[in-house]
Amino acid sequence: MRMHNPCHPGEILREDYLKPLGLSISEAARGLGITRKTLSAIVNERAGISSSMAFRLARAFGTTPEFWTQLQSHYDLWQAREEVDVSTIHVFCPSPA
Numbered sequence: 001m002r003m004h005n006p007c008h009p010g011e012i013l014r015e016d017y018l019k020p021l022g023l024s025i026s027e028a029a030r031g032l033g034i035t036r037k038t039l040s041a042i043v044n045e046r047a048g049i050s051s052s053m054a055f056r057l058a059r060a061f062g063t064t065p066e067f068w069t070q071l072q073s074h075y076d077l078w079q080a081r082e083e084v085d086v087s088t089i090h091v092f093c094p095s096p097a
Helices: 009-021 025-032 036-043 051-061 065-083
Strands: none
Touching: 009 036, 009 065, 025 036, 025 051, 051 065
16 A cells, blocks of 8 residues: 655644744744754755754654654655666565465
């Protein structure tokens, strides 16, 4: 079963956390201890969530680091699935039947 096209974690951060709390990128960046440029890149979907950023976001918004890294992982896997042609890859260990 194929998963749907997941949104970028920056969209979740922007729409589900920053906007409802009325936080600007500058305010949130200051609270997270990062630069505005770094947070802007994430929120505008030009950068991903690193493990260290996941810990910052988890602390700031009452979530878990796993929540943020799983969002990023699902997004990355979807992007790779769309970009990588596996039809020419040699299978060394077939899947169990």
